[in-house]
Amino acid sequence: MYDPLHDVSPGCGQPYPDSYWADISGTPPEHDGAVSQDIDVDVAIIGAGYTGLSCALHLARNHGIKAHVIEANQTAWGCSGRNAGFILKSSGRKSYSQMAKQWGEEVMRGIYDEMAAGVETVNGLISEGIDCDQQSAGYIKVAHKPNKLKELVELAKLQQKMFGYDVEILSQNDLRQQYMDDRNAYGAIRYQDGFGLNPLKLAWGYQKLARAAGAKVHCASPVSHWKTSGNKQVLQTPNGTVSAQKVVIATNGYTPKGFHDLTTNRTLPVLSQIIVTEPLSEEQLAACNFLTSNVVMDTRALKYYYRKLPDNRILFGGRGAITGKSADDPYYAQRLLSVLKTSFPALANIKYSYAWSGWICMALDDLPHIYQNDEQSVFYSMGYCGSGVSFSVQAGKRLAEKVAEQQVPNLPLYNKALPKFPFAPLRRVGQWGYFHYGKVKDSWF
Ligand SMILES: Cc1cc2nc3c(=O)[nH]c(=O)nc-3n(C[C@H](O)[C@H](O)[C@H](O)COP(=O)(O)OP(=O)(O)OC[C@H]3O[C@@H](n4cnc5c(N)ncnc54)[C@H](O)[C@@H]3O)c2cc1C
Structure with missing residues (x-):
């Protein structure tokens, strides 16, 4: 590659x-x-x-x-x-608290406003007639360890206070019963305005x-x-x-x-890898209690992200290879599949139908x-x-x-x-x- x-x-x-x-x-x-x-x-x-x-x-x-x-x-x-295809009110990896510390609250708010305007601009253009298979609104940020839920709750409170941002806190039970039974999840926060689409x-x-x-x-x-x-x-x-x-x-x-x-x-180009599984049957969806089409990301330093697609396949992503030469090594797709299976043990026999990767662009x-x-x-x-x-x-x-x-x-x-x-x-x-x-x-x- x-x-x-x-x-x-x-x-x-x-x-x-x-x-x-x-x-x-x-x-x-x-x-x-x-x-x-x-x-x-x-x-x-x-x-x-x-x-x-x-x-x-x-x-x-x-x-x-x-x-x-x-x-x-x-x-x-x-x-x-x-x-x-996750539409999120954010870009880069710098946290709002780091921005406030470095540049003050006014600049932090200015940056937030630009991120929010990004979502509005996309929505405005879509409403001119772009058919891109939008899914139901909601972005779930999942705690991958019990102690991470505390950090997420603090983040939700900060965003509510600073920007009046509507953030819901979900216990492990709420999450598993109302959205999906992810066995690697220890609770989550949920934003009302992220969504998935066909990029x-x-x-x-x-x-x-x-x-x-x-x-x-x-x-x-x-x-x-x-x-x-x-x-x-x-x-x-x-x-x-x-x-x-x-x-x-x-x-x-x-x-x-x-x-x-x-x-x-x-810049530093870094590979992100995606797999898309075969479509889940009604039984498999029920066994995972996979009710949501919201976009999901976890709290790991090396993040995993996933969503249920309109045809009931699961798109699952995470880090890929380091060099272009090894980008197409099936090891990386298999690695994602095995993590997906630890989240949803009922999918032990699921296969992936598609695997690919692309270069994201990191800034220092x-x-x-x-x-x-x-x-x-x-x-x-x-x-x-x-x-x-x-x-x-x-x-x-x-x-x-x-x-x-x-x-x-x-x-x-x-x-x-x-x-x-x-x-x-x-x-x-x-x-x-x-x-x-x-x-x-x-x-x-
Ligand atoms: C696997 C993966 C998953 C991602 N998931 C998400 C997500 O869910 N949500 C999110 O917000 N972001 C996500 N991103 C990041 C997001 O896709 C990018 O930030 C965004 O698409 C960047 O768009 P761009 O137009 O700047 O660059 P690109 O879309 O990368 O376009 C750059 C173009 O430049 C062209 N080009 C390069 N060199 C030349 C040249 N010499 N002459 C002419 N053309 C050239 C290339 O062919 C390419 O088409 C993801 C990225 C990857 C790889």
């Missing part, structure tokens, strides 16, 4: 991975064809995931700028077509809206070289160059090695950053740390405002560059160490 720390290109026109989403979602919508000649444009956006498509959509709708989105493979070939259909819906607003989307057009010539950015694709006044880098965890100085050594400070060069000619948004389905759309909207030279909220999300990783060539060694630390922490603490 393509490995962004080692490879200089994600490929050209590669098919979607063998995911559940690619299998069930039907035919991709039309795009504008690969770049086939030299073109001169105002704004080029590299990457047709949620970030790039949202930026193109908002540039066209709100600022009258018709951008060209240049995608190496297919629309949403990266994370946007491979994720678990690939969501991205395809954004593409239709962006093109209807006047943006162009060119698939099978990897940018292989980039030079600056006068006040133009010149992007080389296999069959033509794209010369642009301004360029947006929307390649997130799929950014190739050494792609641009602005982002080099500032656990926060996404939307930033630009001094000349205001190259912009980027990345570092969602595995939680970007809703916020990437808000980030795309803010990117569009930056490109159009408008003010954006004065928050670390928007006014600070991604910090550089120290000893960047050793990022994978650090990741390996973190996985081992996480394993010990999750087992013993």
Whole structure:
């Protein structure tokens, strides 16, 4: 599999991975064809995931700028077509209490408002007619150890007090009787407003809206070289160059090695793995008391997440391999299946029908950053740390405002560059160490 720390290109026109989403979602919508000649444009956006498509959509709708989105493979070939489809009011991994400590309450609230606006923006776009199989609302955060419930309850109280956020506390019994009989769960908190959807259909819906607003989307057009010539950015694709006044880098965890100085050594691509089981029978659902279609995540350092899909399969995810070379080793899918079985022993004989993985994009400070060069000619948004389905759309909207030279909220999300990783060539060694630390922490603490 393509490995962004080692490879200089994600490929050209590669098919979607063998995911559940690619299998069930039907035919991709039309795009504008690969770049086939030299073109001169105002704004080029590299990457047709949620970030790039949202930026193109908002540039066209709100600022009258018709951008060209240049995608190496297919629309949403990266994370946007491979994720678990959890819409959550959050991004990054930094806790609100850490934010308050570092920047004060006002900034913390500002960041919360942006995360909330992300969910509103997604809901607003869906309501324009995107068919993406939304499921019933609710996000359950499960304590994987008895002592973790106390931390969750404290978090719920803080969020209620700070943001008036509606958070329900569920005892182990409440959870097992009303939602699902997860044997690894010791209680939970439940937010009313998260939900699951089909992430690939969501991205395809954004593409239709962006093109209807006047943006162009060119698939099978990897940018292989980039030079600056006068006040133009010149992007080389296999069959033509794209010369642009301004360029947006929307390649997130799929950014190739050494792609641009602005982002080099500032992210760590990490594999997240998903399996989707065969459909559960009525008996199996009853044996697990699997009543809910809410999205579920646990409190481990190395988190597991799951949801029941509309056709009664279970989508189950967690960390994947460390390198692209070992990404497709069935060991990682089997490992997830065995954890799923410890949660639901009644599924001892269940098999998985689909397994795939994708590169999430970690930032050193656990926060996404939307930033630009001094000349205001190259912009980027990345570092969602595995939680970007809703916020990437808000980030795309803010990117569009930056490109159009408008003010954006004065928050670390928007006014600070991604910090550089120290000893960047050793990022994978650090990741390996973190996985081992996480394993010990999750087992013993
Ligand atoms: C397994 C998994 C599960 C996840 N689950 C969730 C979840 O449930 N909820 C949640 O909030 N987040 C989740 N995420 C994270 C979320 O999917 C991402 O944060 C989000 O999709 C990022 O979107 P993006 O548009 O920034 O990047 P991407 O969707 O990754 O798009 C980047 C695009 O750039 C293209 N590209 C790269 N290099 C070039 C080049 N040189 N030329 C042209 N194009 C290029 C790639 O082909 C790719 O299509 C998950 C991620 C993974 C991998």
